[in-house]
Amino acid sequence: MNNITSLYSGNGFGGLDKCNNCPVRGLSFCSALDTLALEEFSALSKTRSFTDGQLILTEGEVNEYIGSITEGIVKVYKLLNDGRQQIISLGFPGDMLGNIIDAEYNYFVEAVGKVKICLYRVSRIASFAATNPEIYLSILGKTNQQLSHARDWLVLLGRKTAKEKIASFLLLLSEHHLGSETDQAFKIPLKRQEIADFLGLTIETVSRNFSSLKNQQLIREQAGHMLIIVDYSALKNIS
Amino acid sequence: MNNITSLYSGNGFGGLDKCNNCPVRGLSFCSALDTLALEEFSALSKTRSFTDGQLILTEGEVNEYIGSITEGIVKVYKLLNDGRQQIISLGFPGDMLGNIIDAEYNYFVEAVGKVKICLYRVSRIASFAATNPEIYLSILGKTNQQLSHARDWLVLLGRKTAKEKIASFLLLLSEHHLGSETDQAFKIPLKRQEIADFLGLTIETVSRNFSSLKNQQLIREQAGHMLIIVDYSALKNIS
DNA sequence: CGGGTCATTGAACCATATCAAGTCCTGTGG
DNA sequence: CCACAGGACTTGATATGGTTCAATGACCCG
Numbered sequence: 001m002n003n004i005t006s007l008y009s010g011n012g013f014g015g016l017d018k019c020n021n022c023p024v025r026g027l028s029f030c031s032a033l034d035t036l037a038l039e040e041f042s043a044l045s046k047t048r049s050f051t052d053g054q055l056i057l058t059e060g061e062v063n064e065y066i067g068s069i070t071e072g073i074v075k076v077y078k079l080l081n082d083g084r085q086q087i088i089s090l091g092f093p094g095d096m097l098g099n100i101i102d103a104e105y106n107y108f109v110e111a112v113g114k115v116k117i118c119l120y121r122v123s124r125i126a127s128f129a130a131t132n133p134e135i136y137l138s139i140l141g142k143t144n145q146q147l148s149h150a151r152d153w154l155v156l157l158g159r160k161t162a163k164e165k166i167a168s169f170l171l172l173l174s175e176h177h178l179g180s181e182t183d184q185a186f187k188i189p190l191k192r193q194e195i196a197d198f199l200g201l202t203i204e205t206v207s208r209n210f211s212s213l214k215n216q217q218l219i220r221e222q223a224g225h226m227l228i229i230v231d232y233s234a235l236k237n238i239s
Numbered sequence: 240m241n242n243i244t245s246l247y248s249g250n251g252f253g254g255l256d257k258c259n260n261c262p263v264r265g266l267s268f269c270s271a272l273d274t275l276a277l278e279e280f281s282a283l284s285k286t287r288s289f290t291d292g293q294l295i296l297t298e299g300e301v302n303e304y305i306g307s308i309t310e311g312i313v314k315v316y317k318l319l320n321d322g323r324q325q326i327i328s329l330g331f332p333g334d335m336l337g338n339i340i341d342a343e344y345n346y347f348v349e350a351v352g353k354v355k356i357c358l359y360r361v362s363r364i365a366s367f368a369a370t371n372p373e374i375y376l377s378i379l380g381k382t383n384q385q386l387s388h389a390r391d392w393l394v395l396l397g398r399k400t401a402k403e404k405i406a407s408f409l410l411l412l413s414e415h416h417l418g419s420e421t422d423q424a425f426k427i428p429l430k431r432q433e434i435a436d437f438l439g440l441t442i443e444t445v446s447r448n449f450s451s452l453k454n455q456q457l458i459r460e461q462a463g464h465m466l467i468i469v470d471y472s473a474l475k476n477i478s
Numbered sequence: 479c480g481g482g483t484c485a486t487t488g489a490a491c492c493a494t495a496t497c498a499a500g501t502c503c504t505g506t507g508g
Numbered sequence: 509c510c511a512c513a514g515g516a517c518t519t520g521a522t523a524t525g526g527t528t529c530a531a532t533g534a535c536c537c538g
Contacts (some may be wrong), residue, residue: 078394086397088390101383107390124449133372144340147382150345150389151327152286157396158325158439162494175321192517193517202495223503401526431485444526446486462535479538486533496523503516507511 018042022118027094028068030118032138041132044124057098057109065119066098066139072115073189076107077190087198089149090190092176096142100125112189123234160239165199166209169239170219174229188225198218257281261357264331267307269357270375280371281441283363286462296337296348304358305337305378311354312428315346316436326437328388329429331415335381339364351428396439399478404438405448406478409458427464 019025019042021229033041047070050056056074074091091097097109100122129135156168173186188195196203213219218235220228229235240393249354255274258264258281265411272280289295295313313330327346330336336348339361368374395407412425435442452458457474459467 039376079392080394080398084398086394088393099383099386101380102387106387129372133368134376136372136375136379137368140375140382141340143379143382143386144338147386148341148345148391150386151317151356153393154327154389154396155319155325157393158436159319159323197397203517204496204519205494208494211518219297430483441527442485443487443528447526450486481538482536483523484532484533484535487533489529491528493525493527494523495525497521499518499520501516501518504514506511506513508511 014168015188016024018047022070024068024070024094028070028118029096029135029138029142030068032134032141037132037134041120041128041135043127044120046119046133047099048117048119050115050117052111052113054107054111054115056111056115056117057105057107060108061105063098063102063105064122066096066100066122066125066130067117067119069093069097070116070118072150073112074109074115075190075194075198076109078107085197086200087194089146089153090172090198096139096146098122099143100139105189112194162201162205163212164239166195166206166213167235169195169199170227170229171239173208174178174232183238185222185228188221188227242470255281257284257286259301261309263307263309263333267309267357268335268377268381269372271373271380276373277370278373280359280367283359283367285358287356287358289354289356291350293350293354294347295350295354295356296303296344296346298345298347300344302337302341302344303361305335305339305361305364306356306358308332308334308336309355309357312351313348314351314429314433314437315348315353317346324436325439326387326433328392329411329437329441332427335378335385338382339378346434351433369381401438401440401444402448402451403478404440405434405445405452406474408438410474410478412466420429422465424461424465433459 019030019038022028025031030038030041048067059078069091071093073098075087076089076091076097077085077087078084084204090112091109097117099107125135125139156165160168171199173188177186188199192203192206195201196206199206210219210221213235214221217233218229218231218238222228249387255278257398258269258277261267264270269277271278287306289311297315310332313336315328315330315336316324316326318324329351329367330348336356337344364374364378395404399407416425431436431442431445434440435445438445449458449460452474453460455473457468457470457477461467461471
């Protein structure tokens, strides 16, 4: 076992330095806290790292932690009995993982590349909230955002064609500027099979539509899955 | 205009009687409040009724109210430019409508049959929460539940076949026991077109799969869209 | 009874899945 | 630095589930 539970151990160094240096300061659900509350809150956190493909949370496990992604990308997915898989969401830096409501966690969460997460015990959130109820509002905000994204994806899965799905997916990625600051190229973090599982397609259909967009000169792909959107507005129209 | 905004006017009679007689007492997000808080909270509410097909909330409107469904069913949906429609969720008694986070509301909500809703101004929730922060946790719980349902539906839309979708839909309805207490038959509240828009299918495919399930003797349909699930476990297997 | 909406059914078509090669990367060991 | 092995991706041929188009049938309400 080297999932979230077994890795939660030892003391974090806590304190405000940790938060002030945090790459997602201002994005995470903790960002709503004032300086005083943040100091107290940060003492409750532990930072953990995961490598590509590592399982972070599992369906059915006791829902003991929530976390905030500080670095990297995760995929959240569900499985059907026969192995069919649906990726439910991608988590980017600043996104919240887990929830403080359910007794059991209901999804699989897996690191896509190198990932760092700032973790809190659900039970400690409750006691912290006794004096800092605004943390609930903040978590509610993150949950509401996830709901909004999930519902957008419902429209995509239910009513969009394969090409529209691919275009929407690329635009989603481009919003998260995954490349260097200077370059418009960004890395596609998912494999074709994962893209397929995210868009409700097969790997072949994904591949064909990538090729088609390349032929239409709307995108270009470079070594190492680096993508350049050549015609942004055309892609937007398609989506 | 006779949507939610224009109908919010006049004084509710408030007080605990209202809540004690409420058909969704114990289901709604207000149920977490203790007697004292509930009395205060209920004074903020107004009850409004809607008839079949009436628009309750609109995409783009100022997000001024949240509500709790006390009677009836609503459909929450999104539209694409070209008119394609996806129903995002069905709201049943006890379910929350709207949110207290966003500045604008992002969906269309329409009454399916006769509907009653208990309404609160978002701005009043904020001031109420100053002394009763547990209301946030309660709203968070409802939001989390909606997220969970949305994610289940992502799997359905992305990875299930038409027949699996229909079976899942019928089981969803059966969980909400829409019929009389004594009878196992329940009413299908949606038209075929609406079912199609919920499941990401066409009306014809929905119809064909209903027929097929009838031929297989797994379900029966009576006058007025009353449905009987003959073989519950077979339906469960399919889903 | 008659007109409209809603639902069913049939036939043809098509977007996507499935099956099957092949090619291109990428990391590894020599 | 090259050879090679295995996985990832692409492309082609074929199959098929679901859509589309069209006609008919059932039901409800005036």
